[in-house]
Amino acid sequence: MTAEKKYPHTLQFLAKLVLWILLYVSFWYFQDFYKEHRFLDNASNALNLFLTASIIYSIGRYVMITLYNKRHENRAVRGNFVLGINRLTAVMNTSTAVISVMLAFGIDPREFVTSLTIVAMAIAVTFREYITNMLSGLFIMFNDQLSVGDRVKIGDYKGRIVDITFSSLLIQDEEDDIVLVPNNLVFTSPMVNFSAHRSSLFSVRFELPLQTAVEVDKLEGRIQKTLLNHPYLTGDDDLALKVVEIGKDYVKYKMEMHATSSSSKLHRQLENEILREVLLFKREYDSER
Structure with missing residues (x-):
């Protein structure tokens, strides 16, 4: 996690911690005031619940991410553990916030959930797609x-x-x-x-009119000349054009090669060089006809 992404989380945690301390101080010094104002008493208790739970979630999040990064510091990790923890923390904070709002207005969350039992099945059916998508999202993240x-x-x-x-x-x-x-x-x-097992092997595909097939050897020679001793190729390929499909008025070709790196950017650069030669060949062929 970069410093830019950690900084907002640190500020949020410190703000919640300071507010939680101030709230507890107010409980000690203004007990009579809270007793006289029922709504403020409920609201302060609800805020205390949210801040306490949120601080615990933040500490747990930090510990789990730190342990995870420490465990995998010596090897590359492709997973989304940190992303999953962040999403899960956000869901728990949201759920706690909803419960806190209920308590602030004097609503017992347990009674509220019980009253929803009758329509729980209908809600589950209505939001079935979203629920299954959410479960699938959690599985992907972890x-x-x-x-x-x-x-x-x-x-x-x-x-x-x-x-x-x-x-x-x-x-x-x-x-x-x-x-x-x-x-x-x-x-x-x-x-x-395509990124799960990064490979230096890649292919370039293109399509040409059927009439150009009789002179495709010239195109193959031009491409081979362009790529001969190319600094980004291993030099282990014959760089021959392969016919993939022949249609009514077109022919699809493919050329496979090994680059010195699995970088997608490098592969696109090599592909652009080959397609540039294809376009020049097509233009010259059309001008001769």
Whole structure:
């Protein structure tokens, strides 16, 4: 966790701690005042409950994250443990806040929950999708199958994960649009994580008109000349074009190679160099016709 992200949490914890101490001091010095004002007494007790619970949650959060980071300090970790703990802490703080508001207005939370028992089944059915999405989100957060920053394909959606919430994955697609993919889709649709096992092998695919197939050897030679002794390639590949599919008026090609790094940025740079040669070849071919 960076210093920028830790700083707000530290300020929030200190603010809650100072307010909690001031509240307890007021209990000692203004007991009669609270007894005379029933609503303020309920409100102060409710605030005390929220602050006490929130401080305990914050301490527990800090201890768990510290122990987790200490345990994994010597190896790379892809999981979302810290993200999951932060989300779970937020949920517990919200739940405690709701209970505190009830107490401030003199409502017994136990009686309130009991009164909802009759409609609990209807509520569960109504919010079934959200509940299952939330459970799926928790499962994703506390395992290493997916992580923020991974490049994935889930069903028909492909892109980079920018955030994981209780309801959905936020995926930035190739058009830089943010797509909200329900968490349930991760477990009900085919899913590919391109970042799970980072590899230096990658492929470049493109499509050309069928009539250019007779001169594709020239394109292959140009690409090979461009990539010969390339500083970002291992030099272990023959760099031959492979036909993937032949359509009515097009041919799809693929070229596989090994880069010196598994960096997605480097792979895109090499892909752009190859596609630039493809465009030049297509332009020259069209101008000769």
